[in-house]
Amino acid sequence: MFTRYRNLAVPAHAYGKYRRDPLMMLVTAGYDLLQWAEGFASTPDPGNGIDTDFFDAIVTDRAVVAGDTSVVALTFAAHGGVDLPPWSAGAHVDVRLNSGAVRQYSLCGDPADRGRYRIAVRLVPGGRGGSAEMHESLAVGAMLRISRPRNAFPLAVGGFGQRVPTVRFIAGGIGITPILPMLGVLDRLGMPWSIIYCGRDLESLAFRDELSCFGDKVVVHLDDRDGIATPDALLGDLDIGSAVYVCGPPPMIDAVRCALAERPDVEFHYERFSAAPVVDGREFRMRLASTGEEITVRADQTALGALLDVRPNATYSCRQGFCRSCAVRVLDGTIDHRSTALNPAESEQGYFLPCVSRSPDCLTLDL
Numbered sequence: 001m002f003t004r005y006r007n008l009a010v011p012a013h014a015y016g017k018y019r020r021d022p023l024m025m026l027v028t029a030g031y032d033l034l035q036w037a038e039g040f041a042s043t044p045d046p047g048n049g050i051d052t053d054f055f056d057a058i059v060t061d062r063a064v065v066a067g068d069t070s071v072v073a074l075t076f077a078a079h080g081g082v083d084l085p086p087w088s089a090g091a092h093v094d095v096r097l098n099s100g101a102v103r104q105y106s107l108c109g110d111p112a113d114r115g116r117y118r119i120a121v122r123l124v125p126g127g128r129g130g131s132a133e134m135h136e137s138l139a140v141g142a143m144l145r146i147s148r149p150r151n152a153f154p155l156a157v158g159g160f161g162q163r164v165p166t167v168r169f170i171a172g173g174i175g176i177t178p179i180l181p182m183l184g185v186l187d188r189l190g191m192p193w194s195i196i197y198c199g200r201d202l203e204s205l206a207f208r209d210e211l212s213c214f215g216d217k218v219v220v221h222l223d224d225r226d227g228i229a230t231p232d233a234l235l236g237d238l239d240i241g242s243a244v245y246v247c248g249p250p251p252m253i254d255a256v257r258c259a260l261a262e263r264p265d266v267e268f269h270y271e272r273f274s275a276a277p278v279v280d281g282r283e284f285r286m287r288l289a290s291t292g293e294e295i296t297v298r299a300d301q302t303a304l305g306a307l308l309d310v311r312p313n314a315t316y317s318c319r320q321g322f323c324r325s326c327a328v329r330v331l332d333g334t335i336d337h338r339s340t341a342l343n344p345a346e347s348e349q350g351y352f353l354p355c356v357s358r359s360p361d362c363l364t365l366d367l
Ligand code: FES
Pocket: 316, 317, 318, 319, 320, 321, 322, 323, 324, 325, 326, 327, 341, 353, 354, 355, 356
């Protein structure tokens, strides 16, 4: 019923002319066809009805990678030792935990290594429990299910004869994870890049050892030493025609976006790990069909947030309207769809994504 996700990310066109590079779309379509023909050993995961192509993986390594021990890196291999689906820098996977929770993590290993995936998880005290479960229950040898990689933050690399822009990476805290593989890719290609890596203090920064091999291309900005990073500190020395990739807390991304509004010469790419604020929200109600329970969704709240208050085990992952893991069927009411991740047939069947979509009145949910 649901369309499978492509397991290869199509990078953006190097000049930003097209959202996806047309040639690479052809290549990946061909690859998908081949992979379908080979019947790669994975099974669709029923989850909430969304086919996200999960497969079994085993934890093969675990390492603390921040001085304050708040970040653990976990390495996975496919069960049975077969090659893992390919991925490109900036990709992420969904991890289904034993508790049933699904969380997304950027791949931060080497895309050329088909035998292993690596992710890094920062412990979030007082969070909804996903990071604590990852820290506490995933020892070496543990089994879990992970999805094929998807890439919502692809690195655009110019091809033969194209201009080579200078790339400025800006990472805030655990936002280093999708960027780390990009550094290796650009380094291998001999493209010019630099990174400003921001954190509250030195001990909180993950992967300092790995980054040290890049020398003075890496500038560390610490809140407790340098103050909160200003747009001038992050972008003041930016060359004309640069590309900027940012991953970090929403205020950092928003500050960079505003600062670059006056720089049409600069390509801007970003990825957020948390939900975007609700825009043009109006209060509405939801009713759970199985119990008749009524839920009010405040104007500044997502439907998912309101649902989680009464159903803490509701499935979700990205909270940004692209992974579809939160999809719920609506039995009655008008949906204000604010995502294009569902295909027309799914929308017609009444599915909606409560992490971003809303209603002008009241929705009865098939829950
Ligand atoms: S949580 Fe990903 S689409 Fe809703």
